Amino acid sequence: MSSIPKELKYASTHEWVRNEGDGVFTVGISEHAQDLLGDMVFVELPEVGDTVAAGDDVAVAESVKAASDIYAPIGGEIIAINEDLEDAPETVNSDPYGDGWLFKIKADDPSEVEGLLDAEGYQAVIDED
């Protein structure tokens, strides 16, 4: 059973979102997603300063098995990316909710996050797959 932390919000496309305060949100992929993809070999991240809308494909997680698009769960400006993934993409596998985070967004409209799934809702999405 893969872990789904209660304090995070989720997109049905398997991204998680953590509220860091001040309208800043950290984004990563769920443990379930990294498990489906298998060993990560490259993570292509957006550029700091990019403006994105919810649902835009902004990053690519490439595993031994497949390349998978990662979508922005909310709109805003990319204010940080996890540069450590350049040399250690496997961190996404080993610590998807911690050191394996992907990027931080400064939300245009923080209330957009409320439209995302809670842990229970995301669990239901996984169960349907």
Add this chain to the structure above:
Amino acid sequence: MANRTPLFDAHVKAGAKMVDFHGWDMPLNYGSQIEEHNAVRKDSGVFDVSHMTIVDVAGAEAKAFLRKMLANDVAKLSVPGKAQYSSMLNDKGGVIDDLIVYYFSDESYRLVVNSATRERDVAWIQEVASKFDVTITEQTELGMVALQGPKAAEKLRLVIGDEAFAEVDGMRPFMSAQVGDLFIATTGYTGEAGYEIVLPASAIEKMWDDLLNVGVQPCGLGARDTLRLEAGMNLYGQDMDESITPLEANMGWSVAFEPEDRDFIGREALEKQKAEGHDKLVGLVMREKGVLRHGQKVVVDGGEGVITSGTFSPTLGFSIAMARVPNSVGETAEVEMRKKFVTVSVVKPSFVRNGKGLV
């Protein structure tokens, strides 16, 4: 329900992620396929290959039968235990399956063929055999493990003991020996030294546990695929099938056109194709970010081709692939990846051997 090998419970116990592989429940990985891959390149790993099909051929006309059915020539085999890579072709020269044939005597051979093609293979073997004085026996009570890696010999010695190991100590590649219940061959699908060990299904779990207990890494299909691709070894159904001839699949070296009077099935078609020209299977190397994948379009000098197998190479740290392309291919190719074209190098389809990169 899917077929299970005698090691099914052992895989689950070892934490395997099980997947369906052509009707068999097989381990994909036991956590990280890259770690499993690296264990085989640097130390040792063991694979359950019990799903593969073992067919024994015996009888007065065993040699004549195999000289008819196989593209390589078993008449080249004279040392008991010697193994040979070969293939069975249809009349059009298409590959029904690739296989390893082991020679015991002119009247006794063993074939190890793929699991995915089991029914087709056995039916074909029976059909060709019906015209010869031979007995075909599918060995369903045997299991098989592949112990691979630079430390394979050391680990095998620890498990089977000095006395039994002495019988295979120093055995050259592509040889085999029956040691008690164990049929031990110096063959494999990884590009490393190692063994494929055939043994009674009832004894396989103990062998597996013993190997794990001396520190051998259990490895799944994921690592098996990246290892074989680095080694430049074909995967049936992906790099070739019944619509592809050995000449188009970098298997020409395993087709014996000499002696000229050996009339093996598919010969006429291959000779015609040889005269007329044909596509070939090449290696591709991409040093920039990204991973080449099966099915991607490849544009080369003189035409277009397709990637038959592609992956990230854990040993090399970049992506490699095999692609079938027109013979006019030059030193580079353009691969269509995620809506853009990327230039990659064209190399011989062999990327890693004995832990060392070749590209």
